[in-house]
């Protein structure tokens with residue numbers, strides 16, 4: 001294994017260890033170590049979220065309110081974001097997370113993560129602007145878009161956001177012209193066949209092309225500083241990380257032969273809360289096997305940080321009774337005030353299957369609970385005129401749901417609000433009520 005030369009990035013690693021001893025972290029970590037903190041999670045958090053949901057819906061009478069007062073709304077638990085961060089630093093100590101803003105650019109989430117010391121993966125001018133506006137240093141941002149808008153590239157040069165990815169020769173010529181001193185990470189192709197959202201069909205240089213790209217970068221006098229990959233969003237095969245790390249190692253070696261001094265590996269996103277420890281174990285081992293400690297390792301997690309932190313409540317705006325006299329059956333179509341053109345865009349773009357749960361019915365005004373008795377059959381639809389606007393084609397509940405009742409959906413914090421549209425004139429601006437199941441986080445974000 002060839003070692004990459006020069007550059008002492010210990011400064012970065014000091015920064016990482018500083019992060020967990022950061023005064024803010026101390027203020028927040030009321031439970032001592034990360035482990036006990038992670039265990040606190042669910043029960044008190046669910047109660048807190050339930051209370052916030054109920055308080056809001058009890059203050060709205062859909063039969064007598066201002067137009068739009070019954071709109072769907074989120075409850076965000078910032079304590080959950082904080083717990084995910086603690087979990088990350090425990091299991092991937094060596095890897096500095098750069099939160100993928102595209103996943104959920106919620107201002108309080110960004111503020112909290114900025115205070116916790118993460119970096120940020122930005123895909124556009126607006127995302128870079130949002131992060132910089134919080135006083136985050138440009139060196140904590142990576143413009144992780146291999147095919148950049150030329151005018152945005154001029155903007156990043158002006159803002160001194162130097163880290164960025166590339167994966168093709170045309171981009172290298174563009175960068176040479178506009179930002180020749182940028183720090184470049186060569187994004188490589190991965191086997192993302194076991195991921196929910198495949199990205200390598202669009203991005204990533206094939207291994208057979210990497211040498212040619214590095215040679216061109218050398219000829220142009222550009223500064224290639226590292227390698228990046230993404231195993232696909234919603235990854236399920238930990239071995240994909242191992243394979244990608246091995247390929248990245250090969251590119252580091254190619255680069256060294258050409259006289260580059262690569263110092264950073266960016267392992268991208270793809271992490272899910274449910275499988276995080278398994279993924280982290282394989283990735284952590286691969287990193288230690290293939291990359292010596294002086295190589296800086298960063299990542300671009302999105303979904304992992306925010307998915308479980310957001311719950312949405314939606315109102316039943318209409319109901320259609322469907323009777324089948326031959327079968328003697330009766331079912332209902334429920335129409336909600338949010339759907340696939342809104343915050344449930346994750347159904348279309350992110351392959352999600354949000355699970356409806358009853359928040360409150362006329363019969364049970366505070367019935368925030370899981371329904372286990374399977375009885376009445378429903379299908380659940382969004383508010384637009386389009387037939388594809390379906391949230392759940394089949395759902396059963398013991399509750400009789402009617403117009404004005406409320407449903408809620410958990411795990412709605414990734415690739416939801418950020419890809420909502422205003423199709424049919426419905427709003428894409430839904431309120432978020434912030435709570436925190438970890439003391440200290442609200443103060444950190446100034447609430």
Ligand SMILES: Cc1ncc(COP(=O)(O)O)c(C=O)c1O
Nearest residue numbers: 100233234269270300301302303
């Ligand atoms: C370049 C890049 N980095 C990071 C992410 C975040 O991925 P995830 O939410 O799976 O962690 C994405 C998602 O599309 C991406 O395209």
